[in-house]
């Protein structure tokens with residue numbers, strides 16, 4: 787569904803890898819079903835970006851231990867991605883390049899921040915590097931991918947979502963599909979695979 791021909795990666799593209807952290811993987815505190823399936827797809831995409839000297843950003847959920855999103859503090863989520871904990875580390879199999887830019891979010895106790903743009907300088911960094919289009923993959927489709935994509939669009943970037951590089955929490959079944967529909971309605975595009983432009 788929605789899958790178009792392979793994406794051609796080009797100049798002025800940047801890759802945003804959203805929250806591929808242990809707590810969102812099978813066995814983690816807020817495990818996303820099949821979440822580890824995104825890793826090889828994102829690794830391949832990172833390889834192509836690196837070969838082209840294009841920027842790669844990796845967001846991570848980086849919460850204080852008393853974060854408001856945790857059930858023990860009245861929020862809706864189990865305690866997850868506490869800064870520097872093992873659950874907050876990037877997935878072991880994720881092959882981030884040495885020059886990746888890491889973006890921490892959700893770092894303030896009383897503020898939820900699903901988007902990599904919220905409370906960060908990600909938009910400024912992308913604009914400063916002349917980025918026009920962002921390619922997005924990671925976890926989870928219905929929360930941090932959704933909000934990151936919406937903010938990227940609101941900040942004037944074209945957005946491509948890598949369908950094979952996202953997975954949903956699906957607290958209510960269909961949440962992930964509805965998130966994809968709403969991102970498309972706002973102007974995001976979807977691709978199944980990718981290739982290098984000549």
Ligand code: VGL
Pocket residue numbers: 805810816847855863900925926927928929930931
């Ligand atoms: C996320 C729920 C809570 C996400 C982060 O990365 O999608 N979801 N915190």
Ligand code: ZN
Pocket residue numbers: 847849855866867892
């Ligand atoms: Zn969180």
